Amino acid sequence: MSDAKELINREYKYGFVTDVESDAIPRGLNEETIRLISARKKEPAFMLEWRLSAYRTWLRMKEPAWQNVQYPPINYQDMIYYSAPKNKKDAPKSLEEVDKEILDTYAKLGIPLDEQKRLAGVAVDAVFDSVSVGTTFKDTLKKAGVIFCSFSEAVQEHPDLIQKYLGSVVPVSDNFFAALNAAVFSDGSFCYIPKGVRCPMELSTYFRINAADTGQFERTLLVADEDSTVSYLEGCTAPIRDKNQLHAAVVELVALKGAKIKYSTVQNWYAGDKQGKGGIYNFVTKRGKCAGAKSKISWTQVETGSAITWKYPSVILQGDDTIGEFYSVALTHNYQQADTGTKMIHIGKNTRSTIISKGISAGRGKNTYRGLVKVLKNAEKAQNYTQCDSLLIGDQCAANTFPTLEVENNTARVEHEASTSKISEDQLFYCASRGISGENAVSMIVNGFCKEVFNHLPMEFAVEASKLLSVSLEGSVG
Amino acid sequence: MTDTKTPENETLENYRRSFEAFEKTELCGEGGWLCPERRSAFQRFEQNGFPGSKDEEWRYTRLESVKKMVPKSAATASVDLKTMEPYVLDPAWPRAVFVDGVYQPALSAGLEDQKGLRVMSLAEALRRHEPQLASGLREARLKPRALTDLNTAFFTDGIEIQLAAGTHLEKPLQVLSLFLFAEGERAIHPRNLILAGPGSRAAIIQSFAGIGSNSYFSNGLTEVRLSEKARLDHYVLQQGGSQGFQTARGEIWLEKESRYETFMVSADTPFFRYEIDAVLAGRQAGLQLHGFYLTAGNEHVDQNVLIEHRVPECTSGQVMKGILDGHSRLVVRGKVHVYPDAQKTDAQQTMKNLLLSRDATADAQPQLEIYADDVKCTHGTAIGQLEDDAIFYLKSRGIEADEARRILTRGFAMEVLEKIPLEPVRRAAEAALGAHFREV
Numbered sequence: 079m080s081d082a083k084e085l086i087n088r089e090y091k092y093g094f095v096t097d098v099e100s101d102a103i104p105r106g107l108n109e110e111t112i113r114l115i116s117a118r119k120k121e122p123a124f125m126l127e128w129r130l131s132a133y134r135t136w137l138r139m140k141e142p143a144w145q146n147v148q149y150p151p152i153n154y155q156d157m158i159y160y161s162a163p164k165n166k167k168d169a170p171k172s173l174e175e176v177d178k179e180i181l182d183t184y185a186k187l188g189i190p191l192d193e194q195k196r197l198a199g200v201a202v203d204a205v206f207d208s209v210s211v212g213t214t215f216k217d218t219l220k221k222a223g224v225i226f227c228s229f230s231e232a233v234q235e236h237p238d239l240i241q242k243y244l245g246s247v248v249p250v251s252d253n254f255f256a257a258l259n260a261a262v263f264s265d266g267s268f269c270y271i272p273k274g275v276r277c278p279m280e281l282s283t284y285f286r287i288n289a290a291d292t293g294q295f296e297r298t299l300l301v302a303d304e305d306s307t308v309s310y311l312e313g314c315t316a317p318i319r320d321k322n323q324l325h326a327a328v329v330e331l332v333a334l335k336g337a338k339i340k341y342s343t344v345q346n347w348y349a350g351d352k353q354g355k356g357g358i359y360n361f362v363t364k365r366g367k368c369a370g371a372k373s374k375i376s377w378t379q380v381e382t383g384s385a386i387t388w389k390y391p392s393v394i395l396q397g398d399d400t401i402g403e404f405y406s407v408a409l410t411h412n413y414q415q416a417d418t419g420t421k422m423i424h425i426g427k428n429t430r431s432t433i434i435s436k437g438i439s440a441g442r443g444k445n446t447y448r449g450l451v452k453v454l455k456n457a458e459k460a461q462n463y464t465q466c467d468s469l470l471i472g473d474q475c476a477a478n479t480f481p482t483l484e485v486e487n488n489t490a491r492v493e494h495e496a497s498t499s500k501i502s503e504d505q506l507f508y509c510a511s512r513g514i515s516g517e518n519a520v521s522m523i524v525n526g527f528c529k530e531v532f533n534h535l536p537m538e539f540a541v542e543a544s545k546l547l548s549v550s551l552e553g554s555v556g
Numbered sequence: 557m558t559d560t561k562t563p564e565n566e567t568l569e570n571y572r573r574s575f576e577a578f579e580k581t582e583l584c585g586e587g588g589w590l591c592p593e594r595r596s597a598f599q600r601f602e603q604n605g606f607p608g609s610k611d612e613e614w615r616y617t618r619l620e621s622v623k624k625m626v627p628k629s630a631a632t633a634s635v636d637l638k639t640m641e642p643y644v645l646d647p648a649w650p651r652a653v654f655v656d657g658v659y660q661p662a663l664s665a666g667l668e669d670q671k672g673l674r675v676m677s678l679a680e681a682l683r684r685h686e687p688q689l690a691s692g693l694r695e696a697r698l699k700p701r702a703l704t705d706l707n708t709a710f711f712t713d714g715i716e717i718q719l720a721a722g723t724h725l726e727k728p729l730q731v732l733s734l735f736l737f738a739e740g741e742r743a744i745h746p747r748n749l750i751l752a753g754p755g756s757r758a759a760i761i762q763s764f765a766g767i768g769s770n771s772y773f774s775n776g777l778t779e780v781r782l783s784e785k786a787r788l789d790h791y792v793l794q795q796g797g798s799q800g801f802q803t804a805r806g807e808i809w810l811e812k813e814s815r816y817e818t819f820m821v822s823a824d825t826p827f828f829r830y831e832i833d834a835v836l837a838g839r840q841a842g843l844q845l846h847g848f849y850l851t852a853g854n855e856h857v858d859q860n861v862l863i864e865h866r867v868p869e870c871t872s873g874q875v876m877k878g879i880l881d882g883h884s885r886l887v888v889r890g891k892v893h894v895y896p897d898a899q900k901t902d903a904q905q906t907m908k909n910l911l912l913s914r915d916a917t918a919d920a921q922p923q924l925e926i927y928a929d930d931v932k933c934t935h936g937t938a939i940g941q942l943e944d945d946a947i948f949y950l951k952s953r954g955i956e957a958d959e960a961r962r963i964l965t966r967g968f969a970m971e972v973l974e975k976i977p978l979e980p981v982r983r984a985a986e987a988a989l990g991a992h993f994r995e996v
Contacts, residue, residue: 144612468926470926470928470931471929472929473899474896475927476925476926476927477924478923478924479923479924479925479935480923481920481921481922481923481937482919482920482921483921483937483939484917484918484919485909485911485918485919486917487911488880488911488912488913488914488916488940488941489941490911490939490940491938491939491941492938492939492940493936493937493940494920494922494936494938495934496922496924496935497933497934498924498926498931498932498933498934499932500929500930500931
């Protein structure tokens with residue numbers, strides 16, 4: 079089993095630190111920090127006000143403790159809340175002007191920006207640390223009328239849209255980490271699809287955490303106007319680090335009448351080493367609102383990284399005949415912990431939601447599905463189907479399922495199913511008898527287990543996701 | 557002290573006064589040994605107060621109305637045989653009868669006949685300084701909870717049932733609790749202890765019926781301990797007429813190869829919170845829960861189940877079915893917790909709720925917490941109304957819509973009801989269902 083050992087001991091593939099001089103503001107958090115961030119970003123007054131009100135709300139809030147994860151207390155004063163690559167002052171006008179080292183970073187990640195243009199028609203708004211350094215395919219998108227830019231840019235150029243939709247789905251007071259994000263978020267992506275437009279390409283953002291001790295507070299706002307369609311991809315990797323890094327992002331989706339949003343995530347941040355040391359804390363608030371009738375929001379996520387993943391991509395089904403979907407694969411290995419799931423709030427008539435959640439626990443991993451399906455009084459004929467399956471690999475891992483169903487309308491139909499199983503000896507033996515090694519057999523079985531979710535990923539992601547699972551599970555079977 | 561009279565403080569103050577008065581009575585001091593335990597339980601309760609909205613397990617159920625009630629213990633009431641008769645499931649069965657939480661020897665019968673069975677009222681046991689009872693209560697593996705503490709502080713009566721090793725109870729034993737409360741609002745805290753010796757077998761029915769018109773708060777606690785290879789069928793039956801707030805808790809401890817099967821029938825109950833907390837502590841122990849809940853009007857029923865698989869090779873099953881009408885609310889929460897070493901666990905959970913009216917609310921929380929890998933755990937939950945297709949089909953066979961609904965609802969209920977082995981209990985449940993449809 080020397081092969082297996084080698085695989086187990088393999089270091090995190092994407093672990094490195096790019097040596098770019100950071101323009102960081104001092105550690106700590108107070109109103110001054112927020113004013114500084116806002117000033118650095120030359121934000122209009124309404125943004126500063128909004129940030130400050132969020133900060134004041136945050137001060138009154140308590141860090142939640144109900145979630146089924148454990149981590150040492152976070153010192154919010156011992157963090158750097160803003161760091162921008164130095165070269166920002168004379169912002170790059172084309173890729174050639176982008177810092178060589180940054181481009182190299184992307185090359186190491188396998189997503190060189192200059193190649194992206196030729197690649198599969200995917201526009202990338204890459205967030206390197208906290209400031210966007212390059213945006214591609216702007217022209218193509220511009221022709222279609224699609225706005226896709228960094229959040230800071232949007233604040234400058236489309237303040238009306240920002241003012242209208244920012245915080246409309248996740249209000250600042252929503253939760254502890256959302257309030258913190260609202261106060262200090264440095265950048266993120268903004269996307270607006272105009273009426274009747276089908277976005278000509280899949281939109282994609284690569285997030286990357288860099289510069290030691292920088293908490294990342296991304297904010298994504300995606301607005302799909304009436305009858306528009308968009309598919310958005312989000313993926314991430316991060317360098318090896320000893321100290322845990324907090325990542326508290328907020329994603330807001332707004333779907334107006336007849337709009338369709340598909341939001342896919344592949345998350346592969348540094349998960350800590352085999353002893354559970356280091357790794358990213360991924361505490362994210364993601365929520366979409368089907369504001370108009372017949373709109374649809376679909377979340378697909380593959381969560382394999384992070385020491386702790388804690389997020390519930392949710393859908394508020396406000397308009398009549400709206401659809402919410404959640405497809406999730408969460409894998410925990412070594413000492414990883416995941417507490418994830420979704421909330422489907424049925425408000426409008428004939429609203430439908432589907433939840434498919436696949437949790438895989440290996441090693442000492444801990445995986446929790448937590449979900450809420452709520453059917454309000456006027457949600458005539460609302461329908462929900464939920465399926466949560468857990469797969470256990472090894473006898474020291476944990477799999478929990480905590481669904482909640484609240485139904486206030488008798489015409490609703492809500493169903494939930496859950497199962498827990500392990501990869502049986504029989505299955506492995508059968509594969510072995512066909513000449514398939516243990517590792518491959520596990521990978522195959524796991525991929526089969528997750529197929530229902532992978533089917534909903536865009537093609538490029540589906541390939542990456544299934545590779546990720548195999549890599550993440552290395553060393554889980556002797 | 558300045559004026560800090562929040563309703564919460566007032567409630568606690570009422571309880572404090574009530575406890576201080578109770579401490580001076582004979583009932584509290586009886587047995588002597590119990591007093592310190594009561595006091596520390598009460599102090600804990602005072603510290604924590606009633607469970608509130610912040611408590612996840614009480615998310616949907618409020619005890620506000622209970623808090624408003626000034627706690628007074630019940631005086632002895634008398635009920636004649638005729639009043640009791642309709643609630644006796646079978647006169648041939650041995651029965652122990654309580655009125656307002658106080659044991660009634662005159663209404664009870666047949667308790668001496670069975671060899672190996674020992675039944676005694678807790679009040680009597682306390683008076684007699686029953687050593688076995690003392691040790692039984694002391695051994696209690698009760699989990700710290702506000703209502704448990706309240707019960708420990710205040711209980712005065714209840715039943716103690718002991719089955720000697722190898723005893724096979726020929727006839728089921730009915731423990732009937734009648735609530736009259738002729739003197740007005742009262743709070744009672746019945747405490748029961750069921751100890752099933754090795755290899756014993758029995759069926760015990762705990763049934764409740766309201767025969768008065770005053771409100772009350774009954775906070776019961778039943779401890780069940782099954783020794784090796786013991787087998788107990790435990791029925792909890794609501795027989796209607798209840799006017800008050802009832803909370804009850806069963807703490808079940810299962811030793812090796814023992815089996816506990818419980819049938820819960822709740823109908824016509826304005827407020828009922830029933831908690832089952834079972835520990836599968838010995839290998840190959842088994843537990844099966846069948847729950848049937850019929851709610852209407854403004855009723856609020858909350859079933860909360862926790863099953864702990866602590867050791868390997870145990871099985872547990874839960875089937876809970878609710879039929880909701882009117883403005884009622886049914887909360888069903890069931891958690892299966894599989895400990896790290898509990899391999900080969902087999903746990904199933906099914907919750908199905910049928911909503912008959914627009915204004916009823918159903919909440920379901922089926923939970924699995926699993927720390928072992930070689931297990932088979934599933935749960936399924938469904939909330940909805942009758943299938944239009946099914947009604948249409950029956951109509952096409954010449955059955956009227958109303959009748960079709962009745963047939964289908966009955967069919968939905970039968971999955972649980974037909975599992976009830978005791979004929980009189982099954983009949984009582986079916987009668988409740990029938991009565992409900994007549995009223996509609």
